[in-house]
Amino acid sequence: MKALRKIIKYELQNILRSKWILIYTLFFFLLTDSLFRFGGSSGKVVLSLMNVILLIIPLVSVVFGVMYLYNSREYIELMLSQPLKRRTLFLGLYIGLTLPLTLGFLIGSGLPFLVHGVDIVAHQAIVFMLLLSGIFLTIIFVALAFLISTVHEDRVKGLGTAIISWLLFAIIYDGLILMITYMFIDYPLEKPVIALTLLNPIDLARILIMLKLDIAALMGYTGAVFEKFFAGSLGLFISFLSLILWSTLPIWIGSRMFERKDF
Amino acid sequence: MKKFFLILIILSGSFLTAKEITVSPDKAPRTLTAALMQAEDGDRIYVQPGIYREGEIVINKSVEIIGENFPVFDGESQHQLFTVEADSVVIRGLVIKDCGVSFIDDKAGIKVLETKGCVIEGNRLEGNFFGIYLAKSQGTRVINNDIRSNATSEAASGNGIHLWYCKDADIHDNRIEGHRDGIYFEFVQDGNISGNFSTKNLRYGLHFMFSDRCEYRENSFINNGAGVAVMYTKNVLMINNRFADNWGSAAFGLLLKDITDSKISGNTFSRNSIGIFAENSGRMTVEQNDFNDNGWAVKIMANCMENVFQENNFLNNSFDVATNSRNNFNRFERNYWSAYQGYDLDRDGYGDVPFRPVRLFSLIVEQNSTALVLQRSLFIDVLDMAERVLPILTPETLIDEQPALRRIPRSSGDVTAGK
Numbered sequence: 001m002k003a004l005r006k007i008i009k010y011e012l013q014n015i016l017r018s019k020w021i022l023i024y025t026l027f028f029f030l031l032t033d034s035l036f037r038f039g040g041s042s043g044k045v046v047l048s049l050m051n052v053i054l055l056i057i058p059l060v061s062v063v064f065g066v067m068y069l070y071n072s073r074e075y076i077e078l079m080l081s082q083p084l085k086r087r088t089l090f091l092g093l094y095i096g097l098t099l100p101l102t103l104g105f106l107i108g109s110g111l112p113f114l115v116h117g118v119d120i121v122a123h124q125a126i127v128f129m130l131l132l133s134g135i136f137l138t139i140i141f142v143a144l145a146f147l148i149s150t151v152h153e154d155r156v157k158g159l160g161t162a163i164i165s166w167l168l169f170a171i172i173y174d175g176l177i178l179m180i181t182y183m184f185i186d187y188p189l190e191k192p193v194i195a196l197t198l199l200n201p202i203d204l205a206r207i208l209i210m211l212k213l214d215i216a217a218l219m220g221y222t223g224a225v226f227e228k229f230f231a232g233s234l235g236l237f238i239s240f241l242s243l244i245l246w247s248t249l250p251i252w253i254g255s256r257m258f259e260r261k262d263f
Numbered sequence: 264m265k266k267f268f269l270i271l272i273i274l275s276g277s278f279l280t281a282k283e284i285t286v287s288p289d290k291a292p293r294t295l296t297a298a299l300m301q302a303e304d305g306d307r308i309y310v311q312p313g314i315y316r317e318g319e320i321v322i323n324k325s326v327e328i329i330g331e332n333f334p335v336f337d338g339e340s341q342h343q344l345f346t347v348e349a350d351s352v353v354i355r356g357l358v359i360k361d362c363g364v365s366f367i368d369d370k371a372g373i374k375v376l377e378t379k380g381c382v383i384e385g386n387r388l389e390g391n392f393f394g395i396y397l398a399k400s401q402g403t404r405v406i407n408n409d410i411r412s413n414a415t416s417e418a419a420s421g422n423g424i425h426l427w428y429c430k431d432a433d434i435h436d437n438r439i440e441g442h443r444d445g446i447y448f449e450f451v452q453d454g455n456i457s458g459n460f461s462t463k464n465l466r467y468g469l470h471f472m473f474s475d476r477c478e479y480r481e482n483s484f485i486n487n488g489a490g491v492a493v494m495y496t497k498n499v500l501m502i503n504n505r506f507a508d509n510w511g512s513a514a515f516g517l518l519l520k521d522i523t524d525s526k527i528s529g530n531t532f533s534r535n536s537i538g539i540f541a542e543n544s545g546r547m548t549v550e551q552n553d554f555n556d557n558g559w560a561v562k563i564m565a566n567c568m569e570n571v572f573q574e575n576n577f578l579n580n581s582f583d584v585a586t587n588s589r590n591n592f593n594r595f596e597r598n599y600w601s602a603y604q605g606y607d608l609d610r611d612g613y614g615d616v617p618f619r620p621v622r623l624f625s626l627i628v629e630q631n632s633t634a635l636v637l638q639r640s641l642f643i644d645v646l647d648m649a650e651r652v653l654p655i656l657t658p659e660t661l662i663d664e665q666p667a668l669r670r671i672p673r674s675s676g677d678v679t680a681g682k
Contacts, residue, residue: 044579044601047639055641174642181633189633197636210639217558217581219536220512222632 004088004095007079011096021100024060028108036116046126049109050209053134054202058141059166061101065145066162068097070155077263090146090255098142105134126212133205139247140201141166147254150261169202177203190225201246204239286334287311295320295328295336302326304349310334310357318342325349330356333387338362338370344391345373353382360389364419371396371421372410375403383408393421394442397429404433412441417465422447426454434459444470445487448477457481467492468509479504484516490535492518499525507533515540516557522547529673532557538580541567550574551673559585559625568592574671577601577620581638584620584661585629591661595620599667607668618666621657623650 015021031052035045069076072093079089113127145162152158177196181189197203211218211230218227229235284298284306292298294317298308304325312332319342322328326349333356338344340363345354352375359372371393375381377400384406388394394410397403405424414420423439426432428450436458439445445461448454448471457480461468468484469491471477476498483505484491490509493499499522506516516535517527522544531553532538538557539549547570554560560580561572565588573596577583583600597613605616624643627634637643650657 047579050639051641051644171640171642171645174637174640178627178634178637178642181631185631193633193636203640206639207636213579214558214581214638216510216534216536216556217638218635219510219514219558220632220635222635224512226636 003084004092007089007092008096008099011093012100015097015100020064021104024101025104025108028105029111032109032112033115036112046123046130047213049130050206050213053109053130053137054206055170057105057134057137058170058202059163061138061141062145062148062162062166063159064101065097065142066149066158069093069146069149070158080263086259087255090258091251094142094146094251098139101142102135102138105138106131109134126209129209129212133209136243136247137201137205140243140250143247143250143254147250147257150254150257169200173200173203190222194226194229198238198242201243204242208239281305281307283307283309285309285311286315288313288315299324299326319346320344321346321348322352322354323348325351327353328355328357329353330358330386333358335360338372338391340364343368343370343374347373347375347378347381350379351381352378353384354386355382355384356386358387358389360391362391362393364392366419369393369396369421369425371425374398375400378403382406387411391421393425394423394439396421396425396427397432398427400429400432402431402433403429405435405437406433407436408438410437410439410442414441414443414465417443420465422470423461423464426451429454431455438462439464441465444468445484447471448474450474452476454478455480459483460485462486464488468506469493471496475499478502483507484509489513490515490517492520493522494518494520496521497523497525501525501527501530503529505531505533506535506538507531509535511536518542519544519547526550527552531555532560537562539563541570543567545569547571548573551671552576553673554578554580554583556580558582562586563593564588565590565592570594571596573597574667575599576670578670582622582625582628585625586621586658586661587629589656589658591658593661595661595663597665597667597671598663599670600663603666603668605666612668613665614668618663619651619654619657619661620663621661622647623657626656 032049035048110131144165148161149158152161177193197207207230211227217223230239284302286292286295286298286308295310295315296317299322302308302324307327310328310330312334314335314337316337316339322345335358336344338361340361342362344359344362354373362370362372372388372391372395373383374396376398380402382404383395386408388408388410390412395405410423420443422444423442423446424434424437425447430452432451432454434456438460440463442464443466445464445468446459451474454474454477459482462485464487466488467490468487472494474496478500481503486508491506509516514536516532516538519539519541520543523546525547527547527549529551533555536558538554538560540562542564543566545568549570549572552575554575555578557580559582560577562585565586570593575598577598578601583602600618600620603614603618605614607614609615623646
């Protein structure tokens with residue numbers, strides 16, 4: 001535990017020194033703040049912010065995570081020569097990167113909401129859901145990045161895989177869902193589609209936010225099925241279980257591979 | 264003018280001969296029925312507080328009935344209560360309750376049949392089948408009544424305010440809750456409906472058919488089973504009303520079916536599954552309305568023609584406009600769309616790039632409702648954008664050439680009708 005804490009501490013210092021994280025924080029701060037200043041209605045702020053969270057956070061997390069691990073190659077090799085468990089090192093690196101990214105996002109987009117506080121009350125549930133999805137997506141996509149860079153020795157391959165995996169989760173997956181709904185249009189597809197969305201963290205986050213934004217449109221039959229599932233306690237439990245699985249599984253597999261990896 | 268003189272004559276007559284009768288539980292006449300026997304045209308009957316169980320009360324003289332501190336007339340769940348058959352009757356300040364359900368005749372708290380110039384004001388109607396039922400009457404005024412019931416099924420419930428073959432009715436500042444239809448009009452002409460608050464009714468907050476030249480102002484229709492439905496009517500004015508929280512797969516803020524030459528202006532539609540659903544309607548002007556947070560702000564079927572939608576605000580609706588055809592015979596002009604992303608280089612306040620309010624995704628959802636789960640996905644946004652640039656499936660002429668860049672200010676301010 002002590003070693004883990006030491007690694008995390010070193011990581012935090014290292015990341016803060018690189019200033020990237022400050023830029024990341026500043027980006028979210030300026031974005032949210034300007035949305036408030038120019039966007040007008042609070043509904044619009046939430047909407048634009050949702051798009052950013054669902055797209056930018058996974059992209060930055062996965063690309064930054066992959067690059068970060070490749071750049072720490074020498075440091076990792078150095079640490080591996082020390083009397084230190086590999087798992088501790090891997091987890092230390094992971095937490096050391098996830099923590100500042102999460103905090104950067106939270107502070108960056110949370111502060112403007114506090115400053116322009118009026119709107120929080122009206123959209124409390126949505127803002128909470130937005131921040132929560134941001135946190136989960138950061139954790140999940142850094143974990144994916146760590147898995148990817150452990151699998152691929154080659155940086156270019158690693159970066160390529162990272163970007164493709166982002167494309168897959170953010171865009172292609174939805175195209176597939178649309179295709180499936182058209183292929184089986186004669187069947188009641190609500191439940192299979194719910195199952196499919198549970199498998200994609202970005203979709204899941206999007207739906208949890210959408211349920212709060214588009215509630216009126218969802219009150220038709222199909223929408224009502226989704227609404228009932230995702231707003232019910234069982235549905236919420238399963239959704240969060242899926243998000244938690246998504247954040248732990250890649251890092252668990254990654255750390256096992258890291259333990260066996262030949263450096 | 265003739266009518267005015269008639270009223271004047273009746274009034275002047277009443278000044279000469281009018282007498283006052285007081286009904287009270289402790290002193291004769293103990294019942295309103297007995298008092299009515301003594302009364303003559305133009306008399307005034309005061310009713311002291313108490314509970315009166317007299318069954319049906321037929322008013323066939325032009326009297327004024329005034330309750331003091333809300334005396335209660337109880338139909339004991341079996342009697343039709345007040346039946347007004349004389350002109351210029353006034354009923355004021357009574358509690359009228361429990362007329363009972365009937366599947367054979369339309370039992371009502373107050374029934375006004377073939378009269379002129381009656382006034383029903385400031386009463387409380389509780390748990391009646393029909394609340395106030397007007398048939399073949401002229402110039403009736405229904406003002407400031409509180410009409411509540413707790414209907415559970417459409418078949419076994421009546422309407423709050425029901426008008427059939429009436430003329431010049433004036434319905435205002437009533438509150439209607441828990442009936443089948445809040446306000447129901449059939450074959451009514453020149454009605455004036457304003458400041459009413461209709462909520463939690465099983466079917467429609469307001470329902471009218473064949474009721475030409477009626478005017479609706481500053482009413483609120485909130486959280487009714489299926490919103491508001493208006494059908495088969497010409498020359499309707501709907502101004503500054505509020506339609507909100509009508510949720511469901513067949514719920515509309517406002518359903519327009521066969522409505523022509525009408526004007527819908529200054530209304531607010533918020534949080535409805537569908538704000539306005541228009542079918543086979545033409546030559547309507549829909550202007551200066553606000554559509555906020557609806558599922559579909561406007562669904563307009565291809566059999567609607569020559570309607571003009573101008574200077575409306577479309578804010579944060581999941582879908583702004585949907586239709587069922589590639590043909591479009593309506594005009595959209597100078598509206599503000601919160602989804603619009605264009606620019607205004609010539610600074611005239613209107614965007615230089617036209618706006619297409621029909622999203623490709625709304626067509627997809629129309630065919631394939633499960634796809635609704637992809638709302639707000641980047642993939643769908645990309646599809647929508649591609650379709651906007653090069654419309655292949657969405658109606659090419661359904662387009663706002665001059666989308667406003669700023670929210671259009673409302674001339675009248677927000678409506679806060681309701682109590």
